[in-house]
Amino acid sequence: MLQLTKRTEYGLIALTHLATRAGEVVSVRELCEAYPLPKRLVAEVLKDLCREGLVDSTRGASGGYALARPAAEVSVGTVVATLEGHPSLTSCESLGAYVANATRGVCELESNCPIKSPIHQLRASLWSMLEATSLADLAQHDRAVSTAFLSR
Amino acid sequence: MLQLTKRTEYGLIALTHLATRAGEVVSVRELCEAYPLPKRLVAEVLKDLCREGLVDSTRGASGGYALARPAAEVSVGTVVATLEGHPSLTSCESLGAYVANATRGVCELESNCPIKSPIHQLRASLWSMLEATSLADLAQHDRAVSTAFLSR
């Protein structure tokens, strides 16, 4: 499906919340009191984000997480890529682009795939939209976001 | 995952092929000889597209499918929506936008969901990209597609 996973959704919500408290250490408990999210899963996601260096963790009582970088420097695309890999719309995209010339795993349709090129364009556009939106944008959610892409 | 399903992928390939043979009736067999696709599944997808009025079917020997409308008038968005529903990135999006005020099924985060608005923007942008790309665009796959969206 053309949809973000819950993990990604929770991750974005958590990171956005962290963005509103830059510098502070926020516990998973606080996050789950602010929004009705499954605590354990959110913790799991934060752990992943920590491993990937997007957040810093502090252990022990009064511990928690904090953004590792300024909110404006973390794009939604980075978060998505971290939590569910690069968006690649079609399978030949992912195989073609990332496995490249490996004997196994190359898109069987290869050069005669009739939709490869335009779909690639769409994917690139989607990706650049995600890249162009930062956590800071999400944080001030009344602001118009990526309006450039809406102007047609 | 932020990815189209195989069904959608096959559907786009099939429709694009049909676009190159406007007016003619093309059998599933021909499609699967042109590209290495699982025949039965492609047939299943074409059936769905037929029910939704995107293609016309002709039964009997020398039967097959043909585009019901000019390729330029069928957007990728329409195909995606037909085969896997509207792209809605987040679950609160889909619940919020389509179930609206129903007692059950409303996004629990509702108004305090911190990422709703910007994600909605992204979704709208994605959607308009899909809408702006037609089967005719896919058919002539060397053409630049939706470059407007790449200009940032």
Next chain:
DNA sequence: CGAAAGCGCACCATATTGGTGCTGTATCCG
């Protein structure tokens, strides 16, 4: 008539997703 091709409906194996259990370790505070 018989082969080709679509129609309908059900069914299945696997992968992904969303979520939980449990144990361990670090840190704060009284």
Next chain:
DNA sequence: CGGATACAGCACCAATATGGTGCGCTTTCG
């Protein structure tokens, strides 16, 4: 010191989505 709080790691599970198949029926061409 000792408990309470909170992250770390690992494994596991149920539900759902996905990709794909079986099979018999109907329609049409030659």
